[in-house]
Amino acid sequence: xxxxxxxxxxxxxxxxxxxxxxxxxxxGSHGDKxxxxxxxxGDGKITRAEHAAGxxxxxAKCDANGDGIVTAAEMDAMAAxxxxxxxxxxxxxxxxxxxxxxxxxxxxxxxxxxxxxxxMFGKTDTDGDGVLTKSxxxxxxxxxxxxxxxx
Numbered sequence: 001x002x003x004x005x006x007x008x009x010x011x012x013x014x015x016x017x018x019x020x021x022x023x024x025x026x027x028g029s030h031g032d033k034x035x036x037x038x039x040x041x042g043d044g045k046i047t048r049a050e051h052a053a054g055x056x057x058x059x060a061k062c063d064a065n066g067d068g069i070v071t072a073a074e075m076d077a078m079a080a081x082x083x084x085x086x087x088x089x090x091x092x093x094x095x096x097x098x099x100x101x102x103x104x105x106x107x108x109x110x111x112x113x114x115x116x117x118x119x120m121f122g123k124t125d126t127d128g129d130g131v132l133t134k135s136x137x138x139x140x141x142x143x144x145x146x147x148x149x150x151x
Contacts, residue, residue, distance in 0.1 A: 032134075035134050035137060037054070038050055038051060038054040040053065044133070044134070045131040045132065045133055046131060046132040046137075047130065047131050048118075048121060048130055048131075051117065051121050051132065052114065052117065052118070052121075055113065055114065055117035056110070056114070059108075059110055059113045059114075061078065062074050062075055062078045064077060064078075068109060068110055069107045069108065069109055070097070070107065070108045070113065071097075071106075071107050071108075072092070072093035072094040072097055072106070073093075075093035075096065075097070076093050079093070094106065099116070100112055100113065100115065100116030100119075102115070123140070124136055124137060124140040126139065
């Protein structure tokens with residue numbers, strides 16, 4: 001895997017549609033549920049605004065103490081309460097944070113998370129039409145899973 005593919009895979013793994021979503025978020029019928037949650041108007045597409053709103057909502061949910069910062073411990077706690085099991089080779093919460101932690105302090109601010117989420121949206125929107133389809137999300141998940149299996 002070349003460096004660009006590794007970086008994209010790391011970004012997708014870190015973001016997984018939104019930072020706190022588990023990598024399995026778009027796998028199978030569970031993925032349909034998550035896609036429908038983000039598709040606020042039910043038109044079968046996730047717009048940039050819908051994606052940003054979902055990312056913001058999930059950031060707030062991960063930010064358990066409401067201080068505007070998400071830590072690895074908060075992400076771990078969120079994952080533990082979700083009932084989903086991470087993949088065998090999934091990145092740790094600290095590794096996910098490191099991918100989009102611009103100042104390198106080991107924590108994510110809402111701004112860092114929003115920028116990472118926007119970048120991930122752009123990478124997932126392979127046809128550049130400004131919306132994500134279920135097939136684009138599925139393809140991104142396959143790429144992420146492929147990268148996780150080679151790490």
